[in-house]
Amino acid sequence: MNLRSKIVSFGASIGFAFFVSMPSNAADMSGKTIEWTIPFSETGGSAKWANFFAPLLSEHMEGNPNVVVKFMPGAGSTKGANWFQEQNHVDGTTMFGSSGSTQFPYLLGDPRVRYEYKDWIPVMASGTGGVAYMTPEDGKVFDGSTNNPFFKNKTYIYGNQGATRLDLIPALAWEMLGMNVEHVMGIKGRGDGRKMFESGEATIDYQTSSSYLKNVVPLVEEGKAVPMMTWGALDANGDIVRDPTFPDIPTFKEVCDATTVCSTSGEAWEAWKAFFIAGFPAQKLAFLPGDTPDDVISTFTAAFADVQDRSDFAEISAKRLGKYPMYVGDDAQAALNGALQISPEAKAYVIGWLKEKFGVSL
Secondary structure, eight states: OEEEEEEEEESSSOOOEEEEOOOSSSSOTTTTEEEEESSSTSHHHHHHHHHHHHHHHHHHSSSOOOEEEEEEOOOGGGGHHHHHHOOOOSSSEEEEEEEEEHHHHHHHHTOOOOGGGGGGGEEEEEEOEEEEEHHHHHHHOSSSSSSSHHHHTTTEEEESOOOTTTTTHHHHHHHHHTEEEEEEEEOHHHHHHHHHHTTSSSSSSEHHHIIIIIHHHHHTTSSSSSSEEEEEEEOSSOOEEEOOOOSSSBBHHHHHHHHHTTTTSHHHHHHHHHHHHHHTTTTTEEEEEETHHHHHHHHHHHHHHHHHOOOHHHHHHHHTTTTOOOEHHHHHHHHHHTTTTTOOHHHHHHHHHHHHHHOOOO
């Protein structure tokens, strides 16, 4: 293979170098249909992510195969991940998309996990962010903190995919802010949580950036929702800064700093930050089965690299997904390795908190 390097800038606060291996020969995918399985419902952020990339992948891949996104929700994505673990390469038409809600159960040793990330081949990864939002009634009181007794005296309802899923990020954040949140467990995707909010069944919610841009921004514009905070983004020093997609919305760190009962130091904060880093900067990944031959891997890698190289990519991806990095090939593997690193202290804290908060024993 020839090595081609390319450097892409992702905004004022973040810069990444990408080194993409290009194939000397490519697999012919003419006439084939690639099935890209997403282990969530069709209404959430992972669906938006896959549906954005699918036609671009088809356009830029050798042979222009059809790329069809399929959904396999269940057990907070564990059902689909366990299914993918059993898949073998046949003709290059099987691809899987994971998210932070797939990574967290793996990191926490959830007994339902029967998949091993090390067995899979990542060909593309991308970061994202998340935005928590509330009702207009609560938004009128929210001043960048939850110090007002209004927030301590209210019980919020939240649709939760599962205690060990990505939802532990908002759940722990709201608890650190002293908010009383009742969790309705077992929804199949964050899109279902948004629908609960829209119908009035839930009174607080969060969405990853792509879903927030498409589905929640219109609610905000109509006066039906008010943004509370983002989870933020990481700068070059590993510090949490404002999300470049939502620069006008404060981060959880800012809200925590402004709230008397919350602290941005200590065990709870360090655990929250560790899982945020594991769950968001490289949240969504596209995988091929572990036994996929090199020519097929190179074909997928080259196609994603060509997508990234489009002159309009930064513009179209920012509108649909937000302003976040994309990793291809070896850089996708490096991003995955970083997402799967969690300190023993952070893991121990979250395991103890999950048992106390949700009665989950790991």
